[in-house]
Amino acid sequence: MTSGVGVKARLLEWLDARTSFRTARHVLLDEEIPAGTGWVFTLGSVLLALISIQLLTGAFLTLYYAPTPDHAYESVRFISSSPSGRLVRGLHHFGASFLVVFLVLHLLRVVVLGSYKPPREITWLSGLALLGLVLGFALTGYLLPWDQRAYWATVVTINISRLAPMAGDAMAAVLQGGSTIGALTLTRWYSAHVIFLPALLVGLIVAHLVLMRLQGSSGPVRPKRGAPFPFYPYQAFRDTVVVSIVLLAVVAMAWRGMPPLEGPADPTDANYIPRPEWYFLGLFQLLKYFPGKWEVVGAIVLPGVVAAFLALLPWIDRGPERDPRRRPFIMATVLIGLLAVVGLTTLGWRDRPIAVSADQWTLREIGGRSIAGYSGCAKCHADTGLADPLESIALSRGAEWVSGHVTDPEMIAPGLREPPAARSEREIAAIVAYVRRVSRQPYPGYPANVEVAATVWARYCVGCHIIDGDGGKDGPELSHAGVKDGKQQDVATIRTWIVDPEAIDPLADMPSFGKRLTPEQLDAIAGYLMSRK
C-alpha cells in the first residue's frame, strides 16, 4: 500500500507542477475571514448558488424551448408535460423569485452594516448593476412562455419604456424589434435572456467577487478580538447550511407548484387584465397614483431617484462609522424606502380585479360546445379522424387562427377537409370560445336546460346583451335579469320580452325572436334569465 500512496502523491505532485491546483485551492478556500463574521455574511453565497441554479436549469431548458410565436407556447407546454421537465422549469421559475428576495436581503445587509464604505464603493456599484441585470432577466424571461400574461406584461413594459424622456420611442422600438410585438420581439428577448445578459452577468459576478476578495470581507462593524479564520471549512459550513435550506425551499416549491402557464398569447383578447410578476407589483401599483401626463413620475422619475440614491449611497453616507445605530439618517431613509416597497407590493397584490370564478364557464363557452356539436367538427376531430378530438387538443393557437380554421376549409390541410356548414359570426365566435376553454379545462357539465339556454344566448342574445362581462353593449346588461326594480321577474314576462318585445314596450329596439326559437328554447332561455339574480 505504501507504494500506492507514493504513486498518488507523486501523481498529485506532477499535476500541481503543471496546473498549480494547490495554489488555486488555497486562493479559493483559505481566504481569511475576520473574527466575528457570522451567519448574515452567508447571503452572497446563497446568491451564487441561486444564480448557478438559474444558469444550469436555463441552459437545459433551451434543449426543448423554441423561440417562435408559433411554437414557444407548445414547447413550454411540452417541457411541462414530463415530471423532470416540470421540476426543471419550476426550479427556474421559483428560483428567479428567490433570487430577487435574496438580492434584496443581501443589499440590506450591506446597507445596514455599512459595507459599501471605502474602499468598497466599486464593489457596491457592481452589486447594484447585478441587481439591475437580474431584473432584466426577470423581464425578458417573463415573455418566453408566450402565454397571455407573458404577452400582455410585455405590452405594458414596452409602453412604459415609451414614457422615458427623449429616447422613449427609440427605446420602445429597440425592445419591440418589429412593428408589433411578435416574432422579432420574442427572438430578441430570447437572445438577451440566454446570451447577452448571461455574459454580462458572469462578467459582473467575477468582477464583484474579485473586488470582494481584494478588499476582504468587511466583517463585523467593530473589529472583534481574535485571529481571522480560514473560509474553509468554517464560513463554508455556515454557507452550506443556509444554501441547503434555501435550495430545499426552492425544490419544495418547484415540486409542489406548477409554474403558471395561461392560455396562449392572444393579441385580440380585449378582456385579459395583465398583471406583472410579484416583484414588479410595487412599480405596477405606483403607476396607478400617477395618471395622465404624471405617469412618467411613477414609471421613470421615482424609480430613477431610488436608483440614484442607492448608487450615491457611499458618497451620501461618508465617514468611517459602520454601526447602524450611529447612522440614524441612513437607516431611517432605507427603512422608509423598504416600507414603501413592501407597502406598494402589498397594495398591488391586493388590488386585483374581481374576476368571475375562474372555473366557471361563460355562457358563450357552454353554448359553443353545442354549436360545435352540430357544426360537423367531429367529422375530422374524432378518434378515427384526421385530427384529435376537440376535447383532447392542446390548443396553442390564438382566437383568430381558430376562427379562420372554423370559417375557411382551405386554411389548413387543403383538400382534406369537407367544407363545414356555413356558420354565423356569432356561432363561430362561440365555437372559438369553447375550443379555447376546453383546451384549458375539461367541460364541467351543466344541466341540459342551461346548455340549451347557452346555445340560444351564444347564437342571438350575446350580440347585444352582456352577462358576466361577455357580450355586446347595444342592449341592457342581463347579468341580473331575474330581478327588476327589486322585484322578482316571472318567466312569462321574460318570455314575452323575447317573443314580442313590442307587446311590453312599444318603443323596444329589440327584434322579435318568437319565430326563430322553438318553444323549448324559449322556455330554457327565459328560465335561465329568470334565475339570474
Place this chain on the structure above:
Amino acid sequence: MPTPAVSSHEPGRRKTLALLVNTAVAVIGGAFSALLGVFAVRPVRAAPTERWIRAGTLGDLTPNVPVPRVLAVPRADGWYRARARETVFLVWDGAKQVKVFSATCSHLGCQVLWDAEAKKFRCPCHGGVYDSSGQVLEGPPPRPLTTIEARVDGTDETVLVRV
C-alpha cells in the same frame, strides 16, 4: 456559534465541518446532475401513436382497381405536430374487403404509379413492377409493396386505415 479559534487548536472540529460541507456539496451536486441528466435524455414520449384514419368510403372505389389516396398522417415530434403525407392505394374486392398498399416502392422508396392499361404498379425510378396484389413481377424490388391494415366501418362504409 462561537467564533472558531485558529484551526490548528481543534483539528477534530475542522475535520467534521469539512466532512459536512463536502458531503452537502456532493449531495446537492449529485441531485442536480441526476435531475438535469434525466431531463436531457428524456426519451421520446411513448411509442409513436398509431391511429385509424379515414381514407374514403366504398362509394369512392371501383372493384379491383387500385385507387390512390393521399393521407395526412399526424405525427408527434416533441412539441411539433407534423403531418406526414403518405400515398396509399385502396383496392376493393367488390364486397366487404379493402386491401391497402403503401405507394412506396420496396426498392429505394420512390412512389409507384398504377398503370391502368397493363393493370400493374410501375415504379418510375428503376423499373420495378408489381401486380395488383402488390407482388413483385419484374425489376429490382426485394419485397412486395407494404400492406397496411385496413377495415371497413359498418353503417356508412368508411374505409379506415391504420397508420
